[in-house]
Amino acid sequence: MNALIDKIDSIYPLPKDSLRLLTEGMCKVELPKNKILFEAGQTGRTVYFIERGIARAYLDGKDNQITFWFGLEGDFVFSYNSYINGLPGYESIELLENSVLYEIKDDKLQQLFKENIDLANWGRKLAERELMKLEERHIARLFKSASECYRELLSSSPALIQRIQLGYIASYLGVTQVTLSRIRAEMK
Numbered sequence: 001m002n003a004l005i006d007k008i009d010s011i012y013p014l015p016k017d018s019l020r021l022l023t024e025g026m027c028k029v030e031l032p033k034n035k036i037l038f039e040a041g042q043t044g045r046t047v048y049f050i051e052r053g054i055a056r057a058y059l060d061g062k063d064n065q066i067t068f069w070f071g072l073e074g075d076f077v078f079s080y081n082s083y084i085n086g087l088p089g090y091e092s093i094e095l096l097e098n099s100v101l102y103e104i105k106d107d108k109l110q111q112l113f114k115e116n117i118d119l120a121n122w123g124r125k126l127a128e129r130e131l132m133k134l135e136e137r138h139i140a141r142l143f144k145s146a147s148e149c150y151r152e153l154l155s156s157s158p159a160l161i162q163r164i165q166l167g168y169i170a171s172y173l174g175v176t177q178v179t180l181s182r183i184r185a186e187m188k
Contacts (some may be wrong), residue, residue, distance in 0.1 A: 001051075003074060004102050006074075007074050007076075008122065011122060012125040012126075014119070018122075021119065022122070025108045026049070026102040027102065028101070030099070030100050031101060033096065033097050033099075034094060034095065035095045036092055038078075038079045038091065039089075040059065043089070044083070046078070047103070047106060048077040048078065048101045049077075049103075050071055050076075050077060050100075051073065051101060052099060052100040053073070053097045053098065053099025053101070054070060054096040054097050054160070055075075055093055055094065056071070057093045058091065058094070058171070059091055060092070065171065067171040068091075069091075069172075070157075070160060070164065072157060080130075096164060096168075140152070146174065146180075150183050153172075153173075
């Protein structure tokens, strides 16, 4: 729970009473590798915090799955379209490792936002951070080569490379596994 509280405070420091309300609404769950947290076409009604483990978000392409996001320890996981619009999500989100998560139901979280201005501001800051991460990833894909994106991924999350299948990383970078192998060989 300490990692969760540290992450909450890093987003927007909360008064003790507000923090208590938020954490009391959460439940610790342990889920197995390959568990699908959200399935495309379904409405997700839960927000998760990853204490231990990795998740990936992907879309089903014509012939393959296209990975576009990884969540690590300290990340919040939710289906954007479900969370914001109450509509079915377009993505599936899968756990890549046995994981320990904290979950809170969306209706509980929304109730807390309505009743507590500090929690509402925390939720706004969380959404702003997620939007900035999304924008940074989008800009990187538009203006940086796959090699540059791989180097950035390696420097920002070195453990990620050790814990995730290369096929998922190649998909995330928008390249084939052969191209990723070539990029990795050039870096050695």
